[in-house]
Amino acid sequence: MTETSVLLERLRGFESQQAIRVCINRYMALCDTLDAHTPLEELVGLFTREAVWEGKGARYAASFGGYQGREAIRSLFAGYMKTPAHFALNVHFLTSEVIEATGDHGQGSWVMLQTSTFNDGTSHLNAARLTVRFAFEEGQWRMAHFQTCNLFSRPVSAWNDDAPLPVPGHN
Numbered sequence: 404m405t406e407t408s409v410l411l412e413r414l415r416g417f418e419s420q421q422a423i424r425v426c427i428n429r430y431m432a433l434c435d436t437l438d439a440h441t442p443l444e445e446l447v448g449l450f451t452r453e454a455v456w457e458g459k460g461a462r463y464a465a466s467f468g469g470y471q472g473r474e475a476i477r478s479l480f481a482g483y484m485k486t487p488a489h490f491a492l493n494v495h496f497l498t499s500e501v502i503e504a505t506g507d508h509g510q511g512s513w514v515m516l517q518t519s520t521f522n523d524g525t526s527h528l529n530a531a532r533l534t535v536r537f538a539f540e541e542g543q544w545r546m547a548h549f550q551t552c553n554l555f556s557r558p559v560s561a562w563n564d565d566a567p568l569p570v571p572g573h574n
Contacts, residue, residue, distance in 0.1 A: 419504035422544040423511055423537050430546070431495040437480070438488035447477045451540045451547045459552035463531065467551070492520040492562060497533070507539035515551070518562055526562055530554040 404412075426449055433446045450456070456476050458467030470476050483489050499514040517529040536548040567573075 416504055419509055419539075419544065420502045423502050423504060423509050424500075426537065426544050426546065427497070427511060427513070427533075427535065431497065435493050435495055437483045437490060437493065439484050439486045441480075441484055443477065443480060443484060446480055447473050449546055450476050450549070451538050451545045454546055455548045456546075457548075457550055459550050462553040462556060463551055487522050489522055490519055491522055491524070492518070492526075494518050504537070509537040509544065511535050511537065514554070520562055526559045527556065528559050529556045 430446070430449050433441055433449075450473055453472055454476060455469065455471050456479060457469035458464050467479075470479050494517070496516040496518075497513040498516070500511065501513075502511040503509060511533075512535070513533045515529075515531045515533050517531070518526070519529070520526040531551045531553050534550045534552070535546055537544050538547040539545075540547075
């Protein structure tokens with residue numbers, strides 16, 4: 404391989420990593436606002452035709468189970484697209500990112516923290532390890548196998564409060 408071809412291959416790898424990052428970020432943004440107005444086709448389009456979405460570990464396997472193919476994944480998310488919305492507040496935070504991409508295949512892992520308040524007013528804190536395989540399909544990077552494995556979950560009293568922020572020098 405010439406020096407130029409090595410550099411081009413490295414550049415393709417970096418571009419693939421960025422495209423994977425954009426894909427998972429868009430997925431999380433759509434999940435943060437999951438309700439009757441969420442663009443379901445855009446959400447489902449983030450997955451390959453034969454993708455797998457699965458909850459791992461005792462808690463998430465029992466709560467979510469697994470789904471194979473876009474139609475099954477569409478059904479999973481369609482269940483959240485109702486009025487009133489299942490979530491009154493939902494925010495996903497991703498950290499500890501590792502992404503590798505070679506050719507038309509990639510893999511990423513993240514630690515996810517999810518803060519949720521549900522329609523009934525209860526709130527929950529979840530942490531999970533995400534392991535996601537990606538494939539370049541139909542001209543874009545898509546999720547081919549999404550796994551979420553619960554690390555911990557617990558109810559919390561509330562996420563937002565009108566109490567003033569404690570700032571030094573301010574009452």
